Amino acid sequence: MHLARVLRPLLVLGILATAAALSAAPADDARSALATSIEEVANALRERPKQDDLIAVLDTLVDRHFAFTTTTRLAVGPSWRDFSDPQKARAVDLFGRLVIRTYVNRIGADIRPVINYGTPVELRPGRVEVPTTVKTDGQTYSVAYRMELDRDTTPARWRVYDVVAEGVSLIANYRSQFDPIVKKSGPAGLLQTLEAKVSEPIASVE
16 A cells, blocks of 8 residues: 555544643643544544535544644745735635645545554654654554644643654645745735635545
């Protein structure tokens, strides 16, 4: 099985992973919350919802548990400062919807990978990386989840802002796509591209 196809469902699980409400929120809590959240998402997927229902469920989970403002800002890169506040809000909304629509057709209700969680590594205060190894379909892959502590919630909680599968970062992948668009057409050009992508029909599961 092609590596990209194997990792896409795992990427979705990582994107939807969340930390439950935490009081102290040390780095180890990020690992525990990540494990709990991935299991919860996997259980929801095993309910085999219809595609439209699945999109709605994932949209709610992403909005609540993924740090998409951070993800979008990092994916756009330095050009983010050229976006107006309304353009930033629109970009975050569209990018979140794009990720859901891109990966929803790769989610299988029978996904049951074996995940081993490593020791969290502090990237900087309030950000950690949780390394994992994922065993599925007889293969083992390296998937790291980068999380940041959201102190705007009460109590604070960890949210995923990037997923690195076999050395390939979600943020870096999208930045390579966004950068030439922004350089050529500015913020308006990127928003137009995102709107077009979100409007495309969702492909059927292969």
